[in-house]
Every structure is written in C-alpha cells, then in structure tokens.
Amino acid sequence: MLTVQILIDGFAISALYGLGAVGFTLMFGVSGVLNLAHGGIMVVSAVTAWVVAGEYGAGSYLGALAGVVAGIVTSFATYFLVVRPIQRSRAVPDVEKEVFVLTGTLLWGIMLQEAVAYFYTDNPKTVRPLIEGVTVLGGVRTPTNEYLIAAICWLTIGLLWLLVNRTKAGKALLAASINPRGLTLLGFELSRIYLLVWAIYGVLAGVAGVLLATFLGTSSAQAGQLTASAFSIVVLGGLGSVSGSLLAAYIVGYLETCTAYLVSPTIRSMPVLILLVLVVYLRPQGLLGRR
Amino acid sequence: MFASRQFWAAIVVVVLLAALPLWLSSYLLGVLTIGYYFGVFSMAWDLLFGFAGEVNFGPTFLTGLGAYAAGLLNAQGVDLPLCLLAGAGAAVIGGLALALPALRLSGPYFGLVTLVAVLLLQQCIIIFAGVTGGEIGLTMNDILSIDADTNYWIALGFMTVSGIILFGLSRSAVGLILQASGQDAVEAAALGFNITKHKLAAFGISAFFSGLAGAMMVFYLGTASVGIVVDIAIGVQVIIAAILGGRRTILGPAVGAVLLILAGEALRPLGQLSTFVVSAVALIVILFLPGGLLGRVLRPRGRA
Numbered sequence: 001m002l003t004v005q006i007l008i009d010g011f012a013i014s015a016l017y018g019l020g021a022v023g024f025t026l027m028f029g030v031s032g033v034l035n036l037a038h039g040g041i042m043v044v045s046a047v048t049a050w051v052v053a054g055e056y057g058a059g060s061y062l063g064a065l066a067g068v069v070a071g072i073v074t075s076f077a078t079y080f081l082v083v084r085p086i087q088r089s090r091a092v093p094d095v096e097k098e099v100f101v102l103t104g105t106l107l108w109g110i111m112l113q114e115a116v117a118y119f120y121t122d123n124p125k126t127v128r129p130l131i132e133g134v135t136v137l138g139g140v141r142t143p144t145n146e147y148l149i150a151a152i153c154w155l156t157i158g159l160l161w162l163l164v165n166r167t168k169a170g171k172a173l174l175a176a177s178i179n180p181r182g183l184t185l186l187g188f189e190l191s192r193i194y195l196l197v198w199a200i201y202g203v204l205a206g207v208a209g210v211l212l213a214t215f216l217g218t219s220s221a222q223a224g225q226l227t228a229s230a231f232s233i234v235v236l237g238g239l240g241s242v243s244g245s246l247l248a249a250y251i252v253g254y255l256e257t258c259t260a261y262l263v264s265p266t267i268r269s270m271p272v273l274i275l276l277v278l279v280v281y282l283r284p285q286g287l288l289g290r291r
Numbered sequence: 292m293f294a295s296r297q298f299w300a301a302i303v304v305v306v307l308l309a310a311l312p313l314w315l316s317s318y319l320l321g322v323l324t325i326g327y328y329f330g331v332f333s334m335a336w337d338l339l340f341g342f343a344g345e346v347n348f349g350p351t352f353l354t355g356l357g358a359y360a361a362g363l364l365n366a367q368g369v370d371l372p373l374c375l376l377a378g379a380g381a382a383v384i385g386g387l388a389l390a391l392p393a394l395r396l397s398g399p400y401f402g403l404v405t406l407v408a409v410l411l412l413q414q415c416i417i418i419f420a421g422v423t424g425g426e427i428g429l430t431m432n433d434i435l436s437i438d439a440d441t442n443y444w445i446a447l448g449f450m451t452v453s454g455i456i457l458f459g460l461s462r463s464a465v466g467l468i469l470q471a472s473g474q475d476a477v478e479a480a481a482l483g484f485n486i487t488k489h490k491l492a493a494f495g496i497s498a499f500f501s502g503l504a505g506a507m508m509v510f511y512l513g514t515a516s517v518g519i520v521v522d523i524a525i526g527v528q529v530i531i532a533a534i535l536g537g538r539r540t541i542l543g544p545a546v547g548a549v550l551l552i553l554a555g556e557a558l559r560p561l562g563q564l565s566t567f568v569v570s571a572v573a574l575i576v577i578l579f580l581p582g583g584l585l586g587r588v589l590r591p592r593g594r595a
Contacts, residue, residue, distance in 0.1 A: 103534055
C-alpha cells in the first residue's frame with residue numbers, strides 16, 4: 001500500500017520538478033544564463049491562473065492558459081529588463097557578466113515575489129484541479145488530477161524534445177548551446193535564438209507553475225525555495241544536460257517523498273541537500289554533465 | 292595609502308559618526324547599530340567574493356555559526372567574552388570546511404554548495420529545537436550593554452577596526468595575490484604564488500569577522516533566531532549591500548549595508564512594498580552603476 005502510494009506520489013512530483021528544471025537547464029545550456037528569478041516567474045503564472053480561474057470565474061482551463069501566457073510575458077520581461085541590459089552593458093567587464101546576471105535576476109525574482117505578495121497576499125493559492133475525481137490503482141486512491149499532471153509534464157517534455165531535435169529552429173538552438181560563434185558564422189542571428197529560448201523557457205516555467213498550483217498550491221513566499229530546488233536538480237543532473245536534469249528530478253522527487261512518508265515530513269529536503277553536497281564534491285560536473 | 296585624501300575623509304566620517312549619539316534618538320542609534328554589524332558582514336563577504344572571487348551565496352552560514360555557537364555556550368553559563376571568541380572560532384572552522392570544496396569547485400557549483408550549507412544549518416537548528424530554540428530563537432543570558440549609546444559605540448568601534456584590518460589586507464600583497472587568483476588562478480599559480488594557502492587564509496579571515504560580528508549582534512539584540520542571522524533573505528541583503536556600495540572596495544560594502552538598513556527603516560511605512568523598492572533600487576544601481584555607489588571613488592585606479 002505505502003509502496004504504491006510513494007511510487008505514485010513520487011512520480012507526479014518528480015515529473016513536475018523535471019518540467020521546472022528542464023527550462024532552467026535549457027536556458028543555461030543555450031545562453032549561459034542561470035536565471036535566479038525562476039521561482040518568481042513560476043509564482044507569477046500560478047497566481048495569474050488562480051486569479052483568472054477564481055476571481056474572474058473563467059474556469060480552470062482558461063485560468064491555466066492565462067497562467068502560461070503570464071509565464072511567457074514575465075520571461076520576456078526578465079530578458080529585456082534585466083538580462084539583456086547587463087549582457088550589453090559596457091560598464092560591466094566581461095568576466096563579471098555572469099555574476100551580475102545572477103545578482104540581477106535574484107533581485108528581479110524578489111521584486112516579482114514581493115509584487116505578487118502585495119497585490120494578492122502570500123497566502124497559498126490553490127487552483128481547482130483540471131479534472132475532478134479519484135482514480136484507484138493498486139488499492140491506493142489518488143486524485144485523477146495527479147495522473148493528469150504527470151501526463152502533461154511528460155507531454156510537454158516530449159514536445160520540447162521534438163522541437164529541439166526535429167525542427168530547424170530547434171536544431172539552431174542545439175547548435176547555439178554547442179558553439180554559438182560557429183552558428184553566427186553560418187549566418188544565424190543569435191539574438192533571435194535567445195528570444196526563442198526565453199519563449200520556450202516562459203512556456204515551461206508557466207506550465208510548471210500552473211500545474212504546481214493545481215497540485216500543492218503555491219504561495220509567493222515559496223519563490224526562493226522553487227528557485228533553489230530547480231537549481232539543485234539542475235546541478236545534480238549536470239548543468240546544461242536535459243536528460244541529467246530529468247534523472248535528477250526523479251532522484252530528488254522520490255528521495256523527498258520517501259523521507260516524507262517513512263521518516264518525517266519536517267526533514268523532507270534534508271537527505272537531498274546532503275546528497276547534493278556529496279555529488280557536487282565527488283563529481284562536480286553532476287550525474288550526466290559534460291565538463 | 293595613509294596619506295591620501297580618502298584616509299582623512301574616512302577619519303572625519305568616523306569622528307562624525309562617533310559624535311552622533313549627541314543628536315540622535317536612541318531609536319535611530321539602534322537602527323545604525325544593526326547597520327554597523329551588517330557592514331561587517333558585507334565587508335567580510337567582499338573579501339571572499341570581491342577579492343578571492345569565490346561566489347558565496349551563503350554569507351549567513353558563517354554569521355549563523357558564530358551567533359549560535361556563542362549563544363549556545365552562553366546558555367551554559369559561559370562568560371560573554373569567551374562566548375564571542377568561541378563564536379568566531381566556530382565560524383573559522385566552518386569557513387575552513389567551506390574552503391575544502393571551494394578549492395575543487397568553481398563558479399555556480401561552489402555557489403550552490405554555500406547555499407546548501409545555509410539550508411542545512413537552518414534545518415539542523417530547527418531539528419534540534421530542544422537545544423537551539425528552533426524557529427522561536429534562543430534568548431541570551433547576557434547582553435553587551437543596556438545603554439543605547441554604549442551599544443552604538445561598541446558597534447561603530449567594531450566596524451571601524453574590522454574595516455581598517457580588512458581594507459589594509461585588501462591593499463596589501465595578500466590582497467593583490469587573492470585578486471589575481473580570483474581572476475586567473477592558473478596564471479597566478481604559474482607566477483609562483485601558493486593559491487591554496489591564500490584562499491584558505493581568505494576563508495579563515497572572512498569567517499572570523501563574520502562569526503564575531505554575528506556573535507556580537509546577537510548579544511546586542513539579546514536573542515538569536517534563524518530569521519535574524521541564518522535565513523537566506525539575510526544573506527541576500529548582505530550581498531545586495533556589498534554590490535550597492537561597490538564590490539572589491541571593502542569600505543563600499545560597509546556604506547552600502549548602513550544605507551540599506553536605514554532605507555529599510557525609512558521605507559517601513561510602505562509596508563510590504565519596502566522590500567520591493569529596495570530590490571528595485573539595487574537592480575537599478577546594478578544596471579546603471581555597476582561599480583556601486585562608491586566604486587569610482589574607492590577603487591584604486593578605476594579601470595577604463
């Protein structure tokens with residue numbers, strides 16, 4: 001019973017972690033940006049979905065759509081207001097750009113979080129599940145919504161895979177992560193590829209934020225924690241490696257679920273943190289990362 | 292260096308600050324006192340980050356260790372000066388433990404380790420709530436002083452002394468070697484400098500001041516809690532302060548920290564929005580004045 005329960009819950013939460021982390025790692029792989037406003041963007045989409053679905057009575061589906069759109073808009077705002085000005089600034093020396101982007105997005109994430117908290121308080125918001133009802137599998141009653149969440153996550157990740165590996169724009173994206181300079185020599189406009197990455201990233205963060213809101217509920221106070229968990233998963237899997245991030249998401253998801261069920265929910269993140277320190281120390285490039 | 296205009300300006304500023312209790316209310320003095328301790332946090336962070344180039348996202352790991360080591364000993368009835376020393380010592384041990392991965396990892400990887408270190412410390416404090424007071428906090432038996440003026444002078448004196456030591460260090464040969472190893476470790480090693488030794492020293496010194504400042508601050512406040520000395524949000528504030536004031540200047544971060552704490556108080560009527568405004572201002576400084584407020588004045592021979 002308990003084993004099945006852990007398997008199902010762990011699968012859903014891991015899929016959600018994976019979706020959040022894939023966007024984060026894709027962004028780093030292609031444009032070299034570690035976006036510390038990640039949690040803030042997820043929270044903005046989650047709360048937008050909640051407002052549209054609940055306050056305006058538009059229903060869960062329109063709410064979810066609005067949430068994803070909000071994710072894209074916030075993602076572009078992050079790029080145009082924070083990341084691009086720093087990257088183009090002449091006053092910031094090149095070696096320090098990375099640090100400035102980290103700090104800039106960190107501040108921007110705090111601003112998003114505080115703005116959401118100001119307008120809609122930092123109480124946890126739960127969007128009504130996309131489908132109602134309960135499914136019984138292996139003697140365990142689970143909300144059908146949990147299965148739907150896992151399915152949507154994997155569908156989105158599958159679509160992303162098709163986009164990257166089977167379309168021309170996607171292949172350019174892949175090439176940019178390997179050798180941006182070579183790509184510009186072939187006549188591709190790097191800035192347009194970056195726009196594409198931020199758009200994809202916005203969709204992924206938006207979907208993840210909305211699904212999280214239908215699953216566990218989201219509060220603006222969680223923004224930092226969401227960023228930290230995406231960051232840890234991505235480093236655990238190897239920066240820039242999408243398959244590594246998915247693997248790491250499942251390790252983290254199951255480790256947390258097991259700890260919460262078998263030991264105590266209060267220390268659910270502790271084993272993950274210890275594992276993270278060990279992996280980073282013994283194998284700094286992460287599980288599947290390249291150096 | 293000591294004959295320069297900046298040196299005399301600094302003396303004038305310190306004398307003026309020392310005279311402030313003549314005019315200011317004890318409320319404002321209290322705010323400034325906290326600001327001075329934050330100034331030390333920021334300066335210590337700047338030595339590690341600005342000079343040694345170690346991306347430390349968790350300055351509160353060191354301050355928290357210092358504060359809690361001092362607080363726990365004090366709860367056992369140990370004298371206050373010994374507690375302060377023990378706090379600084381605990382932080383140095385923590386700093387050296389942190390230096391171990393830092394010698395192998397770089398950039399974002401090390402940044403993550405420091406972040407995780409803070410989260411682990413926070414979890415430990417909450418799990419061992421029976422000893423540490425958990426989320427409510429630990430009440431001290433002793434405090435530094437009950438007089439607002441005395442507390443203010445202690446904090447100002449502490450910040451001034453730390454500032455002199457750290458600034459002197461940053462302008463010495465050690466500081467230059469640290470800076471070189473932060474910018475290009477391989478080349479610095481090729482020039483014959485012992486990078487490992489210098490980095491260990493940087494971690495030790497930075498941890499010493501962070502821990503001592505953390506311990507002194509909790510003895511000023513009379514209580515140690517996660518929200519005051521460990522939380523990631525506090526660490527972010529230390530980092531914002533350093534960048535606001537101007538990284539790699541040591542004195543800039545101290546000025547930034549005092550301004551940040553003052554701004555936090557001044558914006559209190561805005562309620563929840565105050566954090567938003569502070570972050571927005573810091574972001575604007577980063578975008579338009581990347582050297583920080585004092586970057587141009589304090590950086591030796593500003594780069595073109």
